[in-house]
Amino acid sequence: MAVKMHRLMLHASFCLLFVTANAEDCSTEGNVRLVSADGVAENEGRVEVCVNGVWGTVCDDRWGASDARVVCHQLGLVADYADAIYRYNPGSGPIHFSGFHCFGNENRLFDCAIEQNSKNVTLCGHNQDAGVRCPRVPCRDNDVRLNGGNVVQVCFNQQWGLVCEHLYSWSSIDAGVVCDQVGIHSQLPRAARRPRQPYDASVVLSGVRCTGSETRLTNCSVMQRDDFDACEYVAVAQCEVKESCEVPNSIRLTTTWFRNRTIGRLEMCSGNVWGTVCGNGAARAIAVVACRELNHAANGTLFLERILSFVPPLIPITRTNMVCSGNETNLANCSFDGVYGDANCQHRDDLFITCMARQCTENNIRLRGGHENYYGRVEICLHGLWGTVCGDRWDSREAAVVCRQLHLYGSSYTLKSFPNPDGLPIHLDNVNCQGNESMLNECSHPGIGNENCAEGYEEAGVICTDVMCEDGAVHLVGGSDISRGRVEFCYRGKWYTVCASTWRDSGYEARVVCKTLDYNVFRYGEFISNFGRGFSPILPYQIKCGVDDLSLKQCTKTGFDTSECEHVAGVICGADCQSSGITDCTVCGDRVGCRTQYNCNCHSRCYEFGDCCPDVSTLKNCVVKECESGEIRLVGGLTNSVGRLELCANGIWGRVCNRLQYWGPVNAKVVCRQLGFSEVGSYVVDNATLFGESERNAVMGEVHCTGDEPELLECSHTDIGRHLCGSQFNPVPDIAISCYDEVSSCEEGEVRLSKNSSGHVEYCQHRTWGAVCSEGWDDIDAGVACSQLGFNPADAIAKGNFSLAESIPIFLSQVECNGSEIGLKDCVKTMPNARCEFAAGVMCKRSSPS
Numbered sequence: 011m012a013v014k015m016h017r018l019m020l021h022a023s024f025c026l027l028f029v030t031a032n033a034e035d036c037s038t039e040g041n042v043r044l045v046s047a048d049g050v051a052e053n054e055g056r057v058e059v060c061v062n063g064v065w066g067t068v069c070d071d072r073w074g075a076s077d078a079r080v081v082c083h084q085l086g087l088v089a090d091y092a093d094a095i096y097r098y099n100p101g102s103g104p105i106h107f108s109g110f111h112c113f114g115n116e117n118r119l120f121d122c123a124i125e126q127n128s129k130n131v132t133l134c135g136h137n138q139d140a141g142v143r144c145p146r147v148p149c150r151d152n153d154v155r156l157n158g159g160n161v162v163q164v165c166f167n168q169q170w171g172l173v174c175e176h177l178y179s180w181s182s183i184d185a186g187v188v189c190d191q192v193g194i195h196s197q198l199p200r201a202a203r204r205p206r207q208p209y210d211a212s213v214v215l216s217g218v219r220c221t222g223s224e225t226r227l228t229n230c231s232v233m234q235r236d237d238f239d240a241c242e243y244v245a246v247a248q249c250e251v252k253e254s255c256e257v258p259n260s261i262r263l264t265t266t267w268f269r270n271r272t273i274g275r276l277e278m279c280s281g282n283v284w285g286t287v288c289g290n291g292a293a294r295a296i297a298v299v300a301c302r303e304l305n306h307a308a309n310g311t312l313f314l315e316r317i318l319s320f321v322p323p324l325i326p327i328t329r330t331n332m333v334c335s336g337n338e339t340n341l342a343n344c345s346f347d348g349v350y351g352d353a354n355c356q357h358r359d360d361l362f363i364t365c366m367a368r369q370c371t372e373n374n375i376r377l378r379g380g381h382e383n384y385y386g387r388v389e390i391c392l393h394g395l396w397g398t399v400c401g402d403r404w405d406s407r408e409a410a411v412v413c414r415q416l417h418l419y420g421s422s423y424t425l426k427s428f429p430n431p432d433g434l435p436i437h438l439d440n441v442n443c444q445g446n447e448s449m450l451n452e453c454s455h456p457g458i459g460n461e462n463c464a465e466g467y468e469e470a471g472v473i474c475t476d477v478m479c480e481d482g483a484v485h486l487v488g489g490s491d492i493s494r495g496r497v498e499f500c501y502r503g504k505w506y507t508v509c510a511s512t513w514r515d516s517g518y519e520a521r522v523v524c525k526t527l528d529y530n531v532f533r534y535g536e537f538i539s540n541f542g543r544g545f546s547p548i549l550p551y552q553i554k555c556g557v558d559d560l561s562l563k564q565c566t567k568t569g570f571d572t573s574e575c576e577h578v579a580g581v582i583c584g585a586d587c588q589s590s591g592i593t594d595c596t597v598c599g600d601r602v603g604c605r606t607q608y609n610c611n612c613h614s615r616c617y618e619f620g621d622c623c624p625d626v627s628t629l630k631n632c633v634v635k636e637c638e639s640g641e642i643r644l645v646g647g648l649t650n651s652v653g654r655l656e657l658c659a660n661g662i663w664g665r666v667c668n669r670l671q672y673w674g675p676v677n678a679k680v681v682c683r684q685l686g687f688s689e690v691g692s693y694v695v696d697n698a699t700l701f702g703e704s705e706r707n708a709v710m711g712e713v714h715c716t717g718d719e720p721e722l723l724e725c726s727h728t729d730i731g732r733h734l735c736g737s738q739f740n741p742v743p744d745i746a747i748s749c750y751d752e753v754s755s756c757e758e759g760e761v762r763l764s765k766n767s768s769g770h771v772e773y774c775q776h777r778t779w780g781a782v783c784s785e786g787w788d789d790i791d792a793g794v795a796c797s798q799l800g801f802n803p804a805d806a807i808a809k810g811n812f813s814l815a816e817s818i819p820i821f822l823s824q825v826e827c828n829g830s831e832i833g834l835k836d837c838v839k840t841m842p843n844a845r846c847e848f849a850a851g852v853m854c855k856r857s858s859p860s
Contacts, residue, residue, distance in 0.1 A: 034065045035064060036065045040120040044056065053145075054095075055099075056141050059106050059119060067140070069134035072109050072111070077140070081144075084118045086170065086212075087144035088149075089157075092142060092143065095142060100136035100137050101136050102136065110123065111123040155192060160357070161244055162244070171215070173214070174245070175203040176243070180201045181220075183221070183222045191227060192249070194249040199248070205242065205243055218230050251323045251324065252283050253284045255283065256282070259342035260279045261304065261341055272364060273365075274363075276363055281328070285326040285327055286361070287341070296332055296341065303340040332346040333346070366394070369394060370391035371391060373450075375390045375415055377474075384418050387469050389434065392451075400436055400439035400441075406424060408443045415449050424471070425472060425726045436461045438461070479504070484497065484526045486498075486581060487544065494581065496541035499549055509548055511576055519565070521555075522555045526561050541578075551567035639658050639661065640723045642657050646701025647701055647776075648819075653701045653746060654702070664707050664709030667744055678749075680719050682747065684720065687751055691749075700775070701819045748776040756774035761774070762799075768809075769852075770812035770850065771795050773821045773834060775821045784848040786823075789806060794836075795852050795854075805855035806854055807853040810850055811851075820846055823840050824840045825838070
């Protein structure tokens with residue numbers, strides 16, 4: 011039905027474009043005629059088709075013999091050896107079609123697939139009208155043939171005519187006589203009928219009664235030769251033959267037109283005989299199951315079901331009214347009525363399907379859309395097709411399983427709302443892993459394809475790391491947030507669970523863990539052991555810490571038998587608002603996580619302490635809300651268009667880091683767009699330390715944007731607070747962005763002075779101004795700067811005692827010029843990693859007039 015509707019839409023659109031004043035009206039949609047220079051011709055001429063009541067021509071793009079055979083057959087003429095004629099005598103009026111794809115056995119031209127891509131009909135002129143020549147070979151009286159659709163035709167007065175089927179008078183015995191006469195010795199002849207069509211040839215026989223012994227149909231009794239205008243149905247003979255098979259319920263696809271084994275008529279072995287399948291209304295689900303059973307991708311679809319309906323030889327219908335849900339593993343599990351269970355099942359209802367070759371190995375996974383193969387959208391192979399996973403309930407446990415399956419055994423992080431520009435199907439939703447599964451398909455889920463995900467917007471992603479960890483590193487796992495969990499320690503590049511058998515009530519070990527993880531309020535570190543044993547091996551050392559130890563790596567370690575470990579270490583860390591910089595209690599601990607010096611506890615967000623401490627002005631340790639969550643800013647530069655990127659998380663500004671170098675121009679584009687600057691020319695500055703060192707806590711590090719997002723938090727990213735930005739002892743560099751600001755931007759390498767001809771030197775880099783460090787600055791360097799500004803370099807005097815403003819970044823250090831350079835950008839220089847004490851300056855003089 012979808013194919014037919016598509017054709018009708020094409021018909022209508024073509025006709026609307028090309029109705030002209032020369033159009034000639036017609037009455038029956040889809041009729042064809044042959045037209046020569048002398049008018050309508052009998053067997054040779056230009057092909058014209060009736061569309062929307064108007065005759066029009068067909069362009070000869072890919073016009074061939076199979077198309078010509080269909081035209082001749084539709085006209086009731088001899089179709090065998092029909093000739094396709096190119097550039098026939100030009101016609102007039104509309105050109106309805108640019109071409110057709112016929113197999114040659116269709117009943118009429120409209121049953122063929124319409125050519126849509128070879129050449130647009132608007133580019134085809136009447137000098138390219140298609141023509142046909144039908145053979146003038148008369149038939150011999152009493153001969154019989156089976157035309158397209160196995161319709162019975164009898165030669166009468168040297169013209170082919172039809173047999174009328176009246177009140178189901180046509181029987182399998184009659185059909186058997188026809189099969190024998192045409193040379194097909196059928197073991198299972200079947201009688202059928204189809205409605206008579208306006209384009210059919212004349213009816214010449216009716217009321218045929220055969221005994222089965224006749225050698226010709228015309229030898230049967232009760233014959234009547236005439237044109238029967240009142241005949242509604244014509245006779246069909248299906249000459250079925252038996253082809254044996256050995257494996258019950260096995261299936262195959264058969265066709266004589268394609269070598270591709272993924273396309274063909276669906277056949278099933280039943281009773282040791284191959285037979286066809288009649289699906290009626292459940293055809294789509296049958297195709298899915300059949301493709302799955304044949305080990306193709308389970309996305310089977312119907313394929314030109316009416317066009318290929320009679321693949322020789324005909325075999326019995328062994329399954330009628332088959333019904334599948336689409337989830338079965340094979341067709342034998344689908345219900346059916348049985349062989350010949352429904353008289354309405356004819357060979358015109360045989361299912362022809364096409365399967366897609368398998369794209370992948372079942373249950374394999376891959377990451378796509380990221381910059382590397384360990385970062386991106388999660389895709390899983392199910393039923394031979396790649397599909398995505400919805401991000402609903404997607405957390406660290408699922409990410410760990412994905413990374414483990416990819417043989418990446420380092421830390422794993424979740425990315426949510428990852429884009430799906432390829433439009434892949436969503437295979438899984440609400441995936442629930444325990445964390446110890448070896449493959450993602452082992453986790454529980456509602457079922458393949460059972461999802462309510464916003465396609466293209468909510469797909470799950472992960473970041474995997476191929477290096478387990480750095481020796482001495484610590485993290486907490488198994489808790490409800492990043493401030494609590496089972497203690498794991500990195501030893502020889504691998505994570506180990508720490509045994510707590512020797513941990514003491516003094517809490518030294520717990521305090522060291524919390525200190526290592528940037529939780530500065532030690533008294534909130536608690537030793538606890540209810541986070542489970544986990545799946546990492548037990549560290550083969552007992553750890554004891556003292557009051558002066560700053561990390562577990564410094565604590566005393568004693569070897570022991572890991573089988574004697576009674577319970578493993580767990581820690582709950584806390585932080586006050588001021589020291590942590592994180593105001594969400596679900597991040598920094600929801601017990602007394604944001605305690606102030608007045609013992610004011612928070613239960614939702616740390617800055618919402620009005621209920622217990624009304625007088626906010628007296629709370630020195632509580633941080634008042636600084637910003638709105640999701641806001642961003644660039645800091646450390648002279649203008650707000652360039653600098654280190656900071657993100658507002660739960661009312662507090664935090665830094666964004668660049669651990670895995672995921673940041674690129676697409677992310678920078680989104681940042682600049684959100685800040686209201688032009689997207690053109692935005693880029694990531696390769697050295698964020700130019701804009702100083704951040705004292706803020708890291709809040710985010712892994713972001714992947716498509717470039718279309720209006721705000722940074724609409725990009726795919728890890729959960730706020732879960733990042734790869736390291737600790738205060740081993741921080742990861744920040745992100746710095748440069749946006750184009752037409753008002754404040756300067757040219758790269760440009761210089762200026764704080765006063766007209768003297769003052770500290772400012773140098774333009776990344777479209778903003780920065781200072782030059784006075785270290786190594788001399789008169790030669792000052793001369794180059796003065797010359798660049800149009801002053802006499804010989805009179806330049808270097809100054810090196812200018813105090814640095816807190817807000818200005820340092821761009822250059824240890825400048826070394828030889829005096830021949832055009833500007834400071836041509837001199838040898840280094841990029842400082844930290845602020846210096848004084849800025850370089852000059853005193854310049856204009857050249858004296860001669």
